[in-house]
Amino acid sequence: MTSIRTTCAYCGVGCGITATPTGPRTATIRGDDAHPANHGRLCSKGTHLGETIGLTGRLLHPMIGSRRASWDKALDLVARRFRETIDRYGPDSVAFYVSGQLLTEDYYVANKLMKGFIGSANIDTNSRLCMSSAVAGHNRAFGEDIVPATYEDLEQADLIVLVGSNAAWCHPIVYQRIQAARAARGTKLVVIDPRRTETCEGADLHLPVKPGTDVALMNGLLAWCDRQGLTASDHLDVPEGFWAHIRTGHDLWSTARTCDVAPALLEQFFTLFAQTPRTVTLFSQGINQSIRGTDQVNAILNLHLATGRIGKQGAAPFSITGQPNAMGGREVGGLASTLAAHMDFAPDNVARVGRFWAAPHMATRPGLKAVDLFRSIDEGRVKALWIMATNPAVSLPDAGRVRDALASIPFLVVSDIIADTDSATHAHVRLPAAGWGEKDGTVTNSDRTISRQRPFMALPGEARPDWWIVKEVARRMGWRNAFAYDRPADIWREHARLTAYQNDGRRLLDLRAHATIGNDAYDAMAPFRWGGETLFADGRYPTPDGKARLVVTRQMDMQPPLRDWPMTLNTGRYRDQWHTMTRTGLAPKLARHREEPMVDIHPQDAAALGIVDKGLARVRTAQGDSLFRVCVSDSQRPGEIFTPIHWTDQISSGGRTGLLPRPLVDPHSGQPGFKSTPASIEPVAAQWQGFLILRGDDRVKLPCLWATRITVPGGALYEVAGNGDPARLEACLPKGDRVEAIDQTRGTRRIAILREGRLAAVLFVTRTGLLPARDWLIEQLEADQVGASVLAARGPGNQPAKGATICVCFDIGLNQIVAAIRDQQLVDVPAVGKALGAGTNCGSCRPAIANILAQTHRETLHAAE
Ligand SMILES: Nc1nc2c(c(=O)[nH]1)N[C@H]1C(S)=C(S)[C@@H](COP(=O)(O)OP(=O)(O)OC[C@H]3O[C@@H](n4cnc5c(=O)[nH]c(N)nc54)[C@H](O)[C@@H]3O)O[C@H]1N2
Ligand SMILES: Nc1nc2c(c(=O)[nH]1)N[C@H]1C(S)=C(S)[C@@H](COP(=O)(O)OP(=O)(O)OC[C@H]3O[C@@H](n4cnc5c(=O)[nH]c(N)nc54)[C@H](O)[C@@H]3O)O[C@H]1N2
Ligand code: SF4
Ligand SMILES: [Mo]
Helix, strand or coil: CCCEEEECCCCCCCCEEEEEEEECCEEEEEECCCCCCCCCCCCHHHHCHHHHCCCCCECCCCEECCEECCHHHHHHHHHHHHHHHHHHHCHHHEEEEECCCCCHHHHHHHHHHHHHHHCCCCEEEHHHHCCHHHHHHHHHHHCCCCCCCCHHHHHHCCEEEEECCCHHHHCHHHHHHHHHHHHHHCCEEEEECCCCCHHHCCCCEEECCCCCCHHHHHHHHHHHHHHCCCCCCCCEECCCCHHHHHCCCCCHHHHHHHHCCCHHHHHHHHHHHHHCCCEEEEECHHHHCCCCHHHHHHHHHHHHHHCCCCCECCEEEEECCCCCCHHHHHHHCCCCCCCECCECCCHHHHHHHHHHHCCCCCCCCCCCCHHHHHHHHHCCCCCEEEEECCCHHHHCCCHHHHHHHHHHCCEEEEEECECCCCCHHHCCEEEEECCCCCCCEEEECCCCEEEEECCCCCCCCCCECHHHHHHHHHHHCCCCHHHCCCCHHHHHHHHHHHHHCCCCCCCCCCCHHHCCCCHHHHHHCCCEECCCCCCCCCCCCCCCCCCEECCCCCCCCCCCCCCCCCEEEEEECCCCCCCCCCCHHHCHHHHCCCCCCEEEECHHHHHHHCCCCCCEEEEECCCCEEEEEEEECCCCCCCEEEEECCCCCCCECCCCHHHCCCCCECCCCCCECCCCEEEEEEEECCCEEEEEEEECCCCCCCCCCEEEEEEECCEEEEEEEECCCHHHHHHHCCCCEEEEEEECCCCEEEEEEEECCEEEEEEEEECCCCCCCCHHHHHHHHCCCCCHHHHHCCCCCCCCCCCCEEECCCCEEHHHHHHHHHHHCCCCHHHHHHHHCCCCCCCCCHHHHHHHHHHHHHHHHHHHC
16 A cells, blocks of 8 residues: 555644555554654654544534434534524624644634634634633734744754743654754753653753742843843834833842742753853743733743844744644634734734635624633523534533533534544534544644645545535535635635735735645645744844834732642643543553543642542542542642643543633633642542453443543453442443452452453452452453453463553553663663663653653662662
C-alpha cells in the first residue's frame, strides 16, 4: 500500500506523519522525516495513533434522539430548527461552539455561516479555554495576533525559559528539540512552574513559584534588566507611567517574597537572563488559564520588547498552542471576539468582510464567549446550540452547570466522531463526523507552519467531513450559492483570498499566493510557514503607528486562603492522554502510564489531613466535588493540589476535574482561570479494594464508590473500591463457567468466568489483603485454554510485577527500570536504554527515566549511609 503524508491528530507541535494502511482500518504510523516540525520524531501519543483508528465507539450514522435517521432528515431538522429559532427570537438566540480540532476549512465555513449569514457572532471555540489570553495579549502588544517565534529559534537560542508549560508531557517534540539543542550547544533551560514536573528534570533552574505571581516575576525581571541598562524604547509605544511603575517595588526581595521563591534562586535566574540576549520564552496554560491571563501574557511580551529580544534569530516570546489547529482557527477568526482573517469588528472590517462574502446579515459586534455562552443557555437567551469537535460537559469550568444547560436547551446538535460522549448524551441530533485519517484539509501549528491533513482511510458508515455538514445546513437554510463548495480546496482558496482582500500590508496574515492554487497543488501542498522566518526583524509592527505597545501590568493581590477552602486546586494534563480521552482512551498502550485519575498532594498536607498514598480522597470546591486516587508527592507545593482533566462519566465514577473550577474569567480574553480554584480535600475510606478485567469493548456501570475503566488488549480493566458487600459487583459479570476462591480471614474473593476455555472476566476484591499485579491476568484475555489456575494470578515463571508503565513503546514498567538500575549499576538514560530498550523509540519517557535514575541513586546512597 502507498504511504500518505499527513499531520498528527493531537497537539499544536504539528508533527508530520507518514501513514501506511495495512488494512481497511489499520495503518503503520511513522514520523515524517521531511516535516519541519519534527524531522521524523513522534511522541508516545503520535506513535500510537494506529491504536485509535478502529471503529470502537464511533458514531456512524446521523441520529435523531436515539433513532437512526437519514442525512436528509437530520440536516433538514437542524436547518429548520435553527431557522425557526432565529425567526422567532433573533440571530443571537442561536450559537455554535466549535474547536481547535476542526480543520481550517471546517472552521472557515462555520464562521462564515454564523457571522455573515445568520448575522450573529455567537460562534465561540474551545480555544477560548486555551489560547484566548495569548490572542488578547498579542493584539494589545503587536496590533495583530502574531506568534513571532519559530521552532528554529529554539536551536539558535542560548537560553530557553518555559513558563507555565509542562512541555515534556504536552509538547514532547518541542521538548526533545530543546534537549537536543542543549546537548549540541549548551543552551540553558529554566522552568517556571509551581509543580516540579518532568519538564524540570535536568533543567538548569526550576522556580517553583506561587501560582498566579507571574506578573510580579516578569516585572521584577524587567526592573532588574532596566537597572543593568539593558532596556530600550526603540520601535515601542510606552504608555505613561510604565517605567515609573516598573521601577517601584519590583526589587529582587519583594519579587522573591511575592513569588515565594528563594531570593538567591531568583537572582540566579535574573542574572542568567540578563547575560543572555538570545532568549526564547515559551508559555502555555500556566500563563493563559488565569483570571489575569492577558496581563501575564503582556508581562512576558513587555519583557521581550523592552529588552530587544524579538525580531532576531533565537530571541522571541513563544506562545505554544495546544490543539492541532488552534492557530488555523485564529486565522479564520473563529473566536466570538474576532471577525475573520485577523480582522476585528471595527466598522470598516465588518464592511470589508461583508463585501467579500456578499453577506446578507453581517454580525456587527462580538458574540458570547464560551463561559457566557453556556450561562446564556441557563438564562434562556440561547435556545439552539451546535457543538462541533469538543466536549464542554467535561472541559468547561463548573461543568456540572454546563451539563444542566445542555440538558435543558430546547435544541442541541452535536457533531462528533464518537457516539456517546458526556456532551453528546444530551443532543437532540447527533451528526457523525469524519475523523483523523479520514478528513482532508489544513492545520496551522504553533510556529505558523501550515500542513495538510490527508485521508488514508475511507469514510466509515455514513460519516461526513465537518465542512460538508455545515455547508449542507447552510444551503438548507437558503444560502445555496454562498456555500457551493465541492471540496476543501474550494474553501482554502476562498480563505486565502479573504486574507489578501484589501489588505495593503495592514495585516501580516496574507495567503495571497494560495488564492488561485489548483486542486492538485492543494493536494500536494508541502508544509509552509506564513509570515516568514523572523517576524518583526524590521522593527515594524501591524499597529497604526507601526510601533509595538508596552502594557502596564500589575500583580494582583494574592488573597490568603479561605477558611473553608484552604487548598488551591491546579489542573492539567497527563503525558499519554488527550483531553476527554475519546481517542487516546482507546489505545491500550497509552492507558498504562496513569491508570486512574489521581490527586497529587504534598506529604505535609497529606499527613495533616490523614490522607494516604494510593487511598481515595474527595476534592471539593464551591462548584462541586469528585473523588480521586491519592498520589502523595513532594513535587507539589504545600497547600496546592493537582488533578488531571481527562476522566469522564463514560469511564469513571470519579476523577471529574471539570466539576471543580470556578467559572471566573480574565476580563480581557474571557479565558477561565482553570489553574487555581479554592478547594478542600478529605480522605475517603473504602472497606474493600479490587479490580475487574472484562473481555470486549462493552462499558459497564459498576455499583460502587470508585470504578475507573481503561482499555487493555482484548478488553478493559476496572479498578474498584467500595463499602458494604462487594458481592453486588457480581451482577455485572458475564455468563459462563464460574470458578472462585475465597479467603475468609483477609476477606478476599477471586472469581473467574470462563467461556469455551477462554477468559471472559476476573473479579478480585479484598478487605485487608494485597491484590496481585494485573499484567499477567490481562494477558490471559488473549490466551487460549485458560483454566481454574488463572485464580493464582500469575504464570509458572513467577515474574515480578512490572509496575506502572513508563516506556509505552516497549512496555517497560517502573519496577523493571529500578531493578535494572540497581542490578546493572546503570548511570544514565542511554544506559537504561541499552539495557532495556526503554526510551529508545519515541523518547517521551526519557525525562521519567532521568527522574527514576536520580531517585534510585538517592535511595541507594541513603541505604549505604
Ligand atoms: N499529553 C497531552 N498533551 C497535550 C494535551 C493533552 O491533553 N495531553 N493537550 C494539548 C492542549 S489543548 C494544550 S492547551 C496544551 C497544554 O500544555 P501545558 O500548558 O504545558 O499543560 P498543562 O498541564 O495544562 O499546564 C501547564 C503547567 O502550568 C502550571 N501552572 C499552573 N499554575 C501556574 C502559574 O500560576 N504559573 C506558572 N508559571 N505555571 C503554572 C501547571 O502546574 C502545569 O504544569 O497541551 C497540549 N498537549
Ligand atoms: N480544568 C481544566 N479544564 C480544561 C483545561 C485545563 O487545563 N483544566 N484545558 C482546556 C483546554 S486548553 C482545552 S483545549 C479543552 C479541551 O477540551 P475538549 O475540546 O472538550 O476535549 P476533547 O476531548 O479534545 O474534545 C474533542 C471532541 O471532538 C471529537 N472529535 C475528534 N475529532 C473530531 C472531528 O474531526 N470532528 C468532530 N466533529 N469531532 C471530533 C472527540 O471525539 C471529542 O468528543 O479543555 C479545557 N478544559
Ligand atoms: S508532539 Fe506528539 S502529540 Fe504533538 S504533534 Fe507531535 S507526535 Fe503529535
Ligand atoms: Mo488547549
